[in-house]
Amino acid sequence: MYAFRRVLIIATTSTIALSAPSARAEDKAPAAPPPVVTAEQVQQQDENDPFEGSNRFFFGVNQVLDEALLRPASVVYKSVLPEFARDGVRNLLNNLNSPVIFANDLMQGEGDRAGTTMVRFGINSTVGILGLVDVAADLGYPYHDEDFGQTLAVWGVNDGPYFYFLIMGPSSARDLTGFVVDRGLDPLTYVGWGNNYQWVPITRAVVNVLDLRSRNIETLDEIERTSVDYYASIRSLYRQSRADAIRNGKPSPDLPNFDSGGGVTATPLNRQNPDTQ
Amino acid sequence: MTSNSFGRFAMAALLTAAAWIAAAPAARANPEAEAFTQRVIDEGISILRENGHGGDPRHTKFHDFIVKYADATSAAMFTLGPYRRGASQADIESFVDAYREYEFSLYARSLDKYKDKALHVTGSVDNKPGDVTVATVVQDDRSTADKALRIAFRLLGSAGNYKFADVQIEGAWISQSQLEQFRSILSRNGGNIPDLTREIKQQTDRIVSGR
Numbered sequence: 123m124y125a126f127r128r129v130l131i132i133a134t135t136s137t138i139a140l141s142a143p144s145a146r147a148e149d150k151a152p153a154a155p156p157p158v159v160t161a162e163q164v165q166q167q168d169e170n171d172p173f174e175g176s177n178r179f180f181f182g183v184n185q186v187l188d189e190a191l192l193r194p195a196s197v198v199y200k201s202v203l204p205e206f207a208r209d210g211v212r213n214l215l216n217n218l219n220s221p222v223i224f225a226n227d228l229m230q231g232e233g234d235r236a237g238t239t240m241v242r243f244g245i246n247s248t249v250g251i252l253g254l255v256d257v258a259a260d261l262g263y264p265y266h267d268e269d270f271g272q273t274l275a276v277w278g279v280n281d282g283p284y285f286y287f288l289i290m291g292p293s294s295a296r297d298l299t300g301f302v303v304d305r306g307l308d309p310l311t312y313v314g315w316g317n318n319y320q321w322v323p324i325t326r327a328v329v330n331v332l333d334l335r336s337r338n339i340e341t342l343d344e345i346e347r348t349s350v351d352y353y354a355s356i357r358s359l360y361r362q363s364r365a366d367a368i369r370n371g372k373p374s375p376d377l378p379n380f381d382s383g384g385g386v387t388a389t390p391l392n393r394q395n396p397d398t399q
Numbered sequence: 400m401t402s403n404s405f406g407r408f409a410m411a412a413l414l415t416a417a418a419w420i421a422a423a424p425a426a427r428a429n430p431e432a433e434a435f436t437q438r439v440i441d442e443g444i445s446i447l448r449e450n451g452h453g454g455d456p457r458h459t460k461f462h463d464f465i466v467k468y469a470d471a472t473s474a475a476m477f478t479l480g481p482y483r484r485g486a487s488q489a490d491i492e493s494f495v496d497a498y499r500e501y502e503f504s505l506y507a508r509s510l511d512k513y514k515d516k517a518l519h520v521t522g523s524v525d526n527k528p529g530d531v532t533v534a535t536v537v538q539d540d541r542s543t544a545d546k547a548l549r550i551a552f553r554l555l556g557s558a559g560n561y562k563f564a565d566v567q568i569e570g571a572w573i574s575q576s577q578l579e580q581f582r583s584i585l586s587r588n589g590g591n592i593p594d595l596t597r598e599i600k601q602q603t604d605r606i607v608s609g610r
Contacts, residue, residue: 373532379477380555
């Protein structure tokens with residue numbers, strides 16, 4: 123949808139430019155006025171948030187749910203579990219995600235990183251007591267995260283329109299697709315199928331959300347406190363952090379363009395896969 | 400050597416040189432910018448570590464420090480986006496003043512959290528002449544390399560005359576986030592910059608008062 127709209131804007135302005143009469147000295151016809159692209163069009167093109175109305179609605183609902191349920195629960199979780207225990211939980215969850223990370227490392231052609239993931243899984247699952255202790259990191263095999271949304275980006279797929287889902291939070295068309303595929307790649311998804319062990323993947327999901335929320339209490343509080351538009355702030359930070367993850371933390375060639383006359387970035391972030399550069 | 404073979408040799412040499420130049424990396428490190436950044440970070444942290452509370456000379460000292468080293472104007476104009484076209488000079492100047500104080504409140508609040516940690520410069524990239532990105536990491540005693548916080552600073556200017564224009568935390572530029580926020584507000588209020596300026600001032604007051 124985004125690609126179609128961008129093509130439409132370019133096509134429209136190109137048509138206006140091409141249809142202007144060619145100037146000959148004997149005609150002395152006035153030049154056609156330059157095509158006008160309004161600030162709103164530029165904004166729509168850059169932000170790619172065509173469902174902003176419903177996104178803001180679900181964002182508001184999520185804020186209420188977070189304030190009433192998730193944030194208090196994560197505060198309790200953080201106060202009850204000492205730091206070493208919470209680190210153990212995070213290490214265990216990271217280790218359980220290794221098959222998904224490994225598969226995506228391979229699909230992205232990252233052989234070295236796939237090797238690191240495999241070594242980490244082997245060491246931490248054994249010496250690291252099922253992953254509770256990240257022994258591999260101390261041995262020079264640091265953790266990294268990968269998912270199919272990042273893999274699609276590496277393959278050249280644009281992120282598509284922005285979404286904000288109830289409970290799930292910020293996403294994009296690409297990342298939503300990636301999320302679904304990753305569930306298919308995850309062996310734990312099949313643990314609870316057709317038996318009495320559905321509580322295993324459900325418990326893992328709940329603990330994962332709780333642990334992540336507890337690690338971001340102060341950060342999200344700070345972002346909310348210092349934002350003039352919290353929704354737009356979260357949207358921007360989500361996209362930029364995803365682009366950073368896709369680049370595996372490498373510097374991006376896209377920088378906020380402080381030279382441009384209107385302040386618009388010359389190469390908007392997250393468009394046309396600058397993520398992978 | 401005949402003239403023809405000399406000509407072919409010269410052309411081959413030129414093409415080889417051209418290929419070598421083209422293959423050279425466009426981005427290079429900038430040691431002057433790195434040294435400047437480390438020095439300014441150390442100076443800022445030493446001010447924050449001085450005993451005192453908000454409103455006292457330490458606060459004034461830190462305010463002067465930010466004004467001295469930060470280029471708020473470039474970032475402010477960027478965050479206005481295309482809405483700055485057609486805006487009056489008075490509106491823009493009011494906005495830039497409000498933005499400057501907003502930035503100071505953000506920096507003062509954020510850097511205060513890191514005053515007991517160590518920020519180390521790890522490298523830099525020359526984006527173009529007069530535009531450098533300097534990378535740093537924040538580490539405390541307990542964090543390992545993979546848990547260190549990545550912060551990058553964008554400097555505009557030249558050796559001996561740099562200004563900090565933007566900050567990137569874990570891959571996210573603050574100015575980009577502000578651009579989207581401000582554009583969202585301007586799109587809802589019909590591009591009214593004085594209204595945006597008022598909202599920024601109100602937010603600054605909330606940040607300063609701790610609400």
